[in-house]
Amino acid sequence: MSENLGVNLKLACSHYRSISEVCRQLSINRGQFNKYLSGQSQPTPYNLKRIGDFFGVEDYELGLPPEQFARLIGARVTILPGAGQEDPLVELLRPLRDHGGNLSRYCGYYFEYSNCMSVPGSILLSLVHLREERGTFLFERQERQERTSSIDVQADDWVRCRYLGAAFQLQDRLFLVDYESLTVNEMSQTILIPSFKSRITRLNGLKTGVSSGDRRTPTCTRVVWEYLGPEINRINAYRQVRLYRPDDPRIDDDVRARLEVGPIRNGLFEID
Structure with missing residues (x-):
């Protein structure tokens, strides 16, 4: 047995x-x-x-x-x-899944705001979907990055990025690890502070990764997740996924303040 x-x-x-x-x-x-x-x-x-x-x-x-x-x-x-x-990688990660917390209340769609690692001085808005699949919490993050360093670009100049990853709750933090699935050339990790309110609105944290430029500089940025709901109009939400100037009126003051807290130039830590 x-x-x-x-x-x-x-x-x-x-x-x-x-x-x-x-x-x-x-x-x-x-x-x-x-x-x-x-x-x-x-x-x-x-x-x-x-x-x-x-x-x-x-x-x-x-x-x-x-x-x-x-x-x-x-x-x-x-x-x-x-x-x-057992697959060695599955065996290695099994304790995280078996002993981690239940993330069911966090499942749904989010807008992720972060200081763009590739275009410093701009805010990147991404679309995230966190879901449960057979007891494992998985997520997908959609981004659109510019081919040039300018925020004001035409539609043909956009490059799509699709990150796939897994999420775990260990004690009082949410840990998310993902990789860029279209090129398989980078990984990132996000650590979020969970919400202790009955209704989830926004989650704060940090994200590490690399810029998509030639230098591929290791970078860390503040990040904000804004909860949208368990079901959304994905087309309308994806239309908002892009780079924004910090003073863009579509970025509210609360998000801007959460990204700018602390003595960080352009909201980024650069690791030499």
Whole structure:
């Protein structure tokens, strides 16, 4: 049972939108359920029966070899060479997912304001979507950067950037790591201070990365996430994604103040 339960539970959960949904319907603590998935602990006979009833199988069947269990529930799986050997990168990051906090309340769309690393003195507005997928919190960040150093450019001069990443809550901070998926030539990390209010409005933090210029200078900037909602008009939101001058009336005073706090030239730290 101990060898196969976690694998079989993951397979059964894959038929649902998320592991959190399964936990809510089972009324089982998410942290405790994560221990079942990782093999750190075993369910009590009572909980094992509840889990089996939920997935429509006998409790002993949850301990069958994964290939047999997959056939039992009608799932299609491919047994590859080396099956059962965890990917080293997945194994390395597993504790972050299993022991991190629940980011469900932060899921949705955000405008991200930051001091542009490539065009100092300007503010970059990006569109971020944070979502939960099978118990893991993922996000996508859309940017549009200019080919030239001027903010006032024509539509043909824009370059699209699409960042993909994962988010974790460790103690009282939100950590987000992503990479540019179209060129795969850079990564960035964002650390946000969570909101302790009942309604999320804006989150403050710092983001590190590199400028897209020839020097690719390592840079750190203040960042503000503005919550837009769980569902938005993506087309209208994306039309606002671009560079802005600091005095642009579309950048309100609160955002401008959050980006300018502290003795940082143009809101940026440059690392030699």
